[in-house]
Amino acid sequence: MAAIPNFRLGRANGFMAKDKTKIVKETAGKLLELMGTVAEIEVVEDKENEAILVNLNSAEETGLLIGRYGETVLSLQTILVLIVKQKLGEWARVLVNVGDWREKEKIHLEELAAQAAARAKETGEPQSLYNLSASQRRIIHLFLAEDAQIKTESEGEDKERFLVIRKV
Structure with a gap:
């Protein structure tokens, strides 16, 4: 697409x-x-x-x-x-x-991203987040872009696309 x-x-x-x-x-x-x-x-x-x-x-x-x-x-x-x-x-x-759905959704996604990033830093293992829309993945990418210890990537195709959070 x-x-x-x-x-x-x-x-x-x-x-x-x-x-x-x-x-x-x-x-x-x-x-x-x-x-x-x-x-x-x-x-x-x-x-x-x-x-x-x-x-x-x-x-x-x-x-x-x-x-x-x-x-x-x-x-x-x-x-x-x-x-x-x-x-x-x-x-x-x-x-x-x-x-205020969009604001609440952003807060929820940022909390989810922070937890996954903390797990990635602690364990060194990549953390995958599934079932996110493109706009939800974008929110997480932008939120974690400020963290120099973390790298985010979207992988997969179409409906199977997911976000991976890795320790740098």
């Missing part, structure tokens, strides 16, 4: 960043309508991650929108990226967050 190029927030294919955020918001609203769910939609430029961040807030349907282990929110994100690509004619990095 080909990698999705980084999204730049400036002008591309005649679309300004504000036009892109408007298209993303309209598309997210239509998807939620088709799902039969109601949520407040906030779309902002995330310059740090060079992405468009879609925040969904729903008092009653947060669990439904997140899904088991974040499966629904990640699937919604994938569908949104594909539809937006069709509308814009280019790839756009879109991140979907429901409530």
Whole structure:
């Protein structure tokens, strides 16, 4: 599977960043309508991650929108990226967050990475982390990049891809 190029927030294919955020918001609203769910939609430029961040807030349907282990929110994100690509004619990095799920997920992944890195340092044995999405692996790679005693690599292909943490 080909990698999705980084999204730049400036002008591309005649679309300004504000036009892109408007298209993303309209598309997210239509998807939620088709799902039969109601949520407040906030779309902002995330310059740090060079992405468009879609925040969904729903008092009653947060669990439904997140899904088991974040499966629904990640699937919604994938569908949104594909539809937006069709509308814009280019790839756009879109991140979907429901409530504070993304923040909690990042904390959880960083704790998992810290534990695996500590085991790798202590035992000298590589530590493998399975069943992670590309974005989850990226969070761990970035988190452990600051540790000079640790090296991270993604191995495997497609759905079988996993992350390996090694002592340097």
